[in-house]
Each structure stands twice: as C-alpha cells, then as structure tokens.
Amino acid sequence: xxTGRASAIIAAGTMVSRVLGFVKAFMLAAAIGQSxxxxxxxxxxxxxxxxxxxxLVAGGVMSAVLVPQIVKALKAPDGGESxxxxxxxxxxxxxxxxxxxxxxAAPFLVDLYAINAADSGRGFTAEQMAxxxxxxxxxxxxxxxxxxxxxxxxxxxxxxxxxxxxxxPVVNNVVSIAGLAxxxxxxxxxxxxxxxxxxxxxxxxxxxxxTTLGVAVQAxxxxxxxxxxxxxxxxDFGWRGVGLRATGKSAMWLFGIVIIGQLKGLVxxxxxxxGEGANILTMQNAWYVFSLPHSIIAVSIAIAYxxxxxxxxxxxxxASIRSDLSGALRGVGMLTTIAAIMIAVVxxxxxxxxxxxxxxSIDMSWVIWAFLLCAVAFSAEYVIQRVFFALGxxxxxxxxxxxxxxxxxxxxxxxxxxxxxxxIAGTALAVAIANLISAAVWxxxxxxxxxxxxxxxxxxRHVQYLGYALLAGxxxxxxxxxxxxxxxxxxxTISKPAGVVTCIAAGAVMAxxxxxxxxLTRNPDFRxxxxxxxxxxxxxxxxxxxxxxxA
Numbered sequence: 343x344x345t346g347r348a349s350a351i352i353a354a355g356t357m358v359s360r361v362l363g364f365v366k367a368f369m370l371a372a373a374i375g376q377s378x379x380x381x382x383x384x385x386x387x388x389x390x391x392x393x394x395x396x397x398l399v400a401g402g403v404m405s406a407v408l409v410p411q412i413v414k415a416l417k418a419p420d421g422g423e424s425x426x427x428x429x430x431x432x433x434x435x436x437x438x439x440x441x442x443x444x445x446x447a448a449p450f451l452v453d454l455y456a457i458n459a460a461d462s463g464r465g466f467t468a469e470q471m472a473x474x475x476x477x478x479x480x481x482x483x484x485x486x487x488x489x490x491x492x493x494x495x496x497x498x499x500x501x502x503x504x505x506x507x508x509x510x511p512v513v514n515n516v517v518s519i520a521g522l523a524x525x526x527x528x529x530x531x532x533x534x535x536x537x538x539x540x541x542x543x544x545x546x547x548x549x550x551x552x553t554t555l556g557v558a559v560q561a562x563x564x565x566x567x568x569x570x571x572x573x574x575x576x577x578d579f580g581w582r583g584v585g586l587r588a589t590g591k592s593a594m595w596l597f598g599i600v601i602i603g604q605l606k607g608l609v610x611x612x613x614x615x616x617g618e619g620a621n622i623l624t625m626q627n628a629w630y631v632f633s634l635p636h637s638i639i640a641v642s643i644a645i646a647y648x649x650x651x652x653x654x655x656x657x658x659x660x661a662s663i664r665s666d667l668s669g670a671l672r673g674v675g676m677l678t679t680i681a682a683i684m685i686a687v688v689x690x691x692x693x694x695x696x697x698x699x700x701x702x703s704i705d706m707s708w709v710i711w712a713f714l715l716c717a718v719a720f721s722a723e724y725v726i727q728r729v730f731f732a733l734g735x736x737x738x739x740x741x742x743x744x745x746x747x748x749x750x751x752x753x754x755x756x757x758x759x760x761x762x763x764x765x766i767a768g769t770a771l772a773v774a775i776a777n778l779i780s781a782a783v784w785x786x787x788x789x790x791x792x793x794x795x796x797x798x799x800x801x802x803r804h805v806q807y808l809g810y811a812l813l814a815g816x817x818x819x820x821x822x823x824x825x826x827x828x829x830x831x832x833x834x835t836i837s838k839p840a841g842v843v844t845c846i847a848a849g850a851v852m853a854x855x856x857x858x859x860x861x862l863t864r865n866p867d868f869r870x871x872x873x874x875x876x877x878x879x880x881x882x883x884x885x886x887x888x889x890x891x892x893a
Contacts, residue, residue: 355508356638362515364634367627369522371696374549375532377624377705381541384470386623387456387611388477389553391444392484394607414656426497427576437489445482449475455608456615464616464762469538473546480550487554487561494564497573506567514560521552532698595736602743606750610769613758617765620705625766627696628706632713635681640674640721651732663729664795667788670725671800672867675718679807680856682717683815685710688848691827691834691841700830705763712770718804719781726784729792738787745783750776803867810859818852 375382444451452474457465466474495507525548529535535545568575614622654662685692693706730738753772760768789797825844826832834844860868 355505355512359509359511359515360634360637362512362519363630366515366518366522367630368695369519369526371623371627372531373522373526373529373535375536375698376627376696377620377702379532379536379621379623380467380470380538381473381536382623383466383615383621384473384538385477385549386621386626387452387466387474387615389481390611390622390626391448391451391455391478392481392488394604423573426573430493430497430575431577433489433493437486440489441483441486444485445479448478448482452478455611457612466615467538473538473541476541476543476546477550480546480554484554484557487557490561491557491564494561494568497568498564498570506564506570510560510563513563514556517559518552518556521548521555525549525552595740598740599736599743602740602747606747609751609754610773613754614766614769616758616762617769618762619702620709620763620766622766624696624706625709625770628709628713628770631685631692631710632717635678635685635717636721636724639677639681640724651729655732655734660792663732664792667725667729667792668796668800669870671722672803673870674721674725675800675804676807676860676865676867678718678721679804680811680814680852682714683811684818684849684852685717686714687815687818687822687852688827688845691822691825691844694835694841695838700835703835705767708764708767709770712767712774714774715771716774716777716781720777723777723781723784726781726788729788733791735791738791742780742783742787746776746780749779803865806863806865810856813859814852814855817855818848821848821851 370385371382374385452471456471456474458471459465459467491510495510498507525545528548529540529545534540611622614625617625651663651666654660654666689707689710690700690703693703693710694700697703697706727739730736750772753776754769757765757768757772785797789795822828822834822844825834825847826836827834827841827844827848829835833840835841857868
C-alpha cells in the first residue's frame with residue numbers, strides 16, 4: 343500500500359474516532375462533572391490506571407519491538423505465521439496474568455497513585471479513595487483488551503492493513519457514547535452525580551461496565567477481521583526458534599523505558615491529586631484536546647512512515663530513512679503548528695463544552711494553554727523516535743529516558759509547590775517544558791544516528807508555518823473576542839451550543855487564512871499534501887513518495 347493511501351486511511355479513521363472520542367469526553371463531563379467534581383476526580387484516577395499501561399504500549403513499546411521483527415519474519419517460508427502465533431500467545435498470556443494481578447491489587451494501586459488527604463492534609467478524601475477503588479476494579483480488565491488491540495494492531499500495520507486497526511476505536515466510542523447516554527437516563531447528570539455521597543454500587547457498576555465494554559468491543563473488532571492480514575492464528579506455547587531472542591534484546595531496554603514511564607506517571611498522578619478545582623479528569627480531557635492534532639496528524643503519518651522505514655532499515659538504506667524523516671517532520675509540522683494556534687485561540691469557548699461555568703472553563707483553558715507550548719515539539723519527537731525503533735536501537739531511548747526522568751521529576755516537584763488551584767496547570771506546564779527539552783535532545787541524537795537529514799530546511803519551514811499561523815491566529819482571536827468568547831456572559835461562553843458556534847467560526851477563519859497563505863506562497867509541503875489528498879479522492883491512492891529531504 344502506498345504511503346499516501348495508508349496515511350489517508352489512518353487519518354480518516356483517526357479523525358472520526360477522535361471526534362467521537364471528543365463527544366464521549368463531553369458526555370462523561372456532562373454525566374459526572376469535571377473541575378470541582380470529587381466523583382470525576384475519582385473516576386479520572388481509576389480509569390487512568392489501565393490507560394497508563396496502554397499509553398506506554400501505544401506510544402511505541404510494542405511497535406518498536408514487533409514491527410521490525412514481523413517485517414523480518416514476513417520473509418520466512420510461512421510468511422511469518424509461526425512468529426505471529428508465538429508472539430500473540432506469549433503476549434496474551436503475559437497480559438492476562440498482568441490484568442489479574444492488577445485487578446487484585448486495585449486498592450494498593452489507587453493508594454500508590456494518589457495522595458491521601460488524611461496523611462498530608464491535601465489530596466483525595468477517604469470517600470474519593472473508596473470510590474476510586476470501586477471503579478478501578480471495573481476498569482482494570484481494560485489492560486487485557488488494550489493489549490489484544492495493540493498486539494493485533496501491530497500485525498495489521500506490518501501487513502499494511504491499516505483499516506481495521508484505525509477504525510476499531512470508532513466502535514469503542516460509539517458503544518461508550520450509547521452507554522453514557524443510558525447512564526444519564528438512569529442516574530441523571532453532573533448536577534446530581536458530582537456529589538460523591540450519591541455513588542452507590544449501581545452507579546459504580548453501570549459506569550464501570552460502560553467504560554470497559556467499549557474497550558472490549560474495540561479488541562473484538564480486530565479479532566473478527568484478523569483474516570484480512572492473510573494469516574491464521576493458532577495457540578503456540580513453543581516460544582523458541584523464530585527470533586524471539588532478538589526481540590528479547592530489544593525488549594530488555596524497552597522494559598526499562600516502561601519502568602521509567604510508570605515512575606514518571608506515578609509522580610505526575612500524585613502531584614495532580616493535590617489539585618483543587620481543576621483535577622485529574624480536567625487534566626486528562628485537556629490533554630485529550632491538546633493531543634487531537636498529534637493523534638490525527640503525527641500518529642497517522644508516523645505509522646505509515648514507520649513501516650516504510652523498517653523496510654529501509656532491513657535493507658540498510660539510510661538515505662531513504664533520512665528522506666522519510668525530513669518529509670515526515672515537515673508535513674507534521676505544517677499541520678500541527680496551525681492546529682496548536684487554533685486550539686489556543688478557542689480554548690475558553692471550547693472548554694465551556696466540558697465545564698458548567700465560565701470560571702471553570704478558564705481553569706481548564708490554563709491547562710490546555712500550558713500543554714500547547716510543546717505541541718509541535720511533542721509530535722516531532724514522536725516522529726524522530728520512530729527512526730530509532732525502525733533501526734532496532736532501543737538502548738538509546740532507554741538511556742535518554744533516564745535523563746528525561748530526572749528533568750521531569752524536577753519540574754513536577756516545582757509544580758507540587760504551587761497553590762492547590764494552580765497544581766493542575768503547573769503540572770501541565772512541567773510536562774510541556776520536559777517535552778520541549780526532550781525534542782531538542784532527540785534532534786541531536788537522530789543526526790548522530792543517521793547523519794544530516796536536512797534540518798535547516800525543516801527549521802526554516804517551521805519558522806514559515808509559525809509566521810502564517812500567528813497571522814491566522816490574530817484573525818481568529820478577533821472573531822472569538824467579537825463573539826464574547828473571552829468574557830463571562832458573552833455569547834461564546836454563555837452555553838455549550840454557543841461555544842461550538844464560536845469555535846467553528848474562528849476555526850474556519852484561521853484555516854482559510856493559513857492554508858490560503860500556504861497556497862499563495864506555493865509551499866511545496868502544502869502542495870505535496872494536497873496532491874496526496876486529491877489523489878486519494880480521485881481513486882489513485884495518493885503519492886507513494888514522501889517529499890524529498892535535503893541531505
């Protein structure tokens with residue numbers, strides 16, 4: 343499958359999934375509240391525990407090991423079926439045991455990830471801790487379902503079957519949206535459910551089932567469509583003889599990265615549990631808003647390029663890897679820059695969709711603004727790391743993760759010293775600064791790894807993108823201001839529908855100006871992107887080549 347066509351399929355599925363995910367997050371806030379809701383903070387903590395594991399897996403731990411090994415296994419006489427059966431059996435067994443242990447250990451994990459107010463005077467109350475534990479029992483099985491989804495998804499990606507893996511989350515969101523609608527019919531909305539005293543076993547059970555059922559269905563979709571990979575799966579507990587030793591060497595370093603990531607997540611969660619007003623769920627939804635461009639743009643492009651780079655790595659073709667990296671960075675940067683400016687401009691009316699008052703909307707906006715400082719760098723780092731994973735170099739990622747952990751811990755300690763009302767915004771700022779430092783270091787590391795890849799061209803294009811985006815952002819700011827999106831009682835913040843209208847109006851103006859400037863200046867990255875999209879719409883599958891990068 344061509345890179346252009348693969349990117350189009352991934353981007354379309356991811357976009358639909360993220361839009362529906364946004365609706366799901368909005369409905370969750372409508373059902374149990376967000377900032378200022380003690381129940382929402384408990385749910386945010388409980389649902390975060392299995393999501394921490396998934397975030398590590400989806401962030402590259404599984405793909406870094408599996409895709410290169412599967413690409414290599416495809417050259418075997420059986421087309422890789424033996425390797426796939428063994429790795430799926432091994433992965434399924436390990437994650438089943440992990441899920442059982444994690445579920446049993448739910449009380450311990452909740453106590454580990456949150457600071458108990460009884461101990462320090464700040465943090466979760468006893469009622470919040472109890473509710474978080476009850477919800478965690480229902481959420482922990484998600485670990486197994488996320489693992490199945492990710493393991494099978496990497497098989498689909500290696501076989502260039504991107505559709506099911508990309509579109510399965512859409513089903514997840516549809517199931518969750520329907521379930522949350524049912525929850526509100528049974529138990530009312532946030533005005534009632536923010537009060538932690540109303541949470542009986544019925545509320546806990548329904549919300550827990552709704553949350554986990556969507557993830558289970560998401561994994562089931564890939565199971566049902568597995569034949570599209572052209573492979574057959576059979577349980578195989580003979581885990582020797584098909585290159586698992588090489589996988590183990592990579593996994594050794596990646597296991598270290600997992601541990602470091604868990605430690606960083608643990609400290610971040612403890613700091614966030616100190617927040618008042620804006621809470622853990624506020625931070626999670628602010629991160630969701632922040633990561634929309636990354637999820638739709640960077641991940642879509644990076645997944646398609648990563649498979650190509652894995653093939654180039656097998657052939658020892660560094661020149662093609664350099665070209666792929668340059669093209670991916672420029673394409674991702676062109677789109678994430680304007681997306682970050684757009685979100686920053688419309689943050690208050692956008693936050694109003696999640697919050698019940700203007701004051702709470704501003705609380706969430708500060709968190710979004712803090713995250714957005716690293717939007718472009720975050721996506722660039724993600725793309726650069728794919729180069730190392732394609733080359734099978736996980737040792738470098740581990741060594742850098744050790745340095746990154748020290749930086750992150752220092753910044754999170756600073757955030758913990760802030761007033762309780764600023765804890766969540768401070769935590770977001772700490773994460774953003776850590777990511778800015780991280781991206782800068784990765785740029786140096788990748789140049790040393792593969793040689794010059796056209797950084798001057800990449801940097802110059804990003805300067806152009808920022809200039810155009812600031813001009814567009816100024817116009818968008820004027821639209822939001824005119825519609826009262828920055829004041830209490832203004833049209834843009836008086837209600838959720840008005841917030842949607844304001845965001846759409848400002849977003850349309852900014853998009854028109856930004857892409858109009860790219861068109862008028864005949865920006866080659868913009869033209870290449872348009873060519874891919876037009877080619878897909880005309881049924882040609884898009885351009886198979888990435889834009890050429892300077893050496």
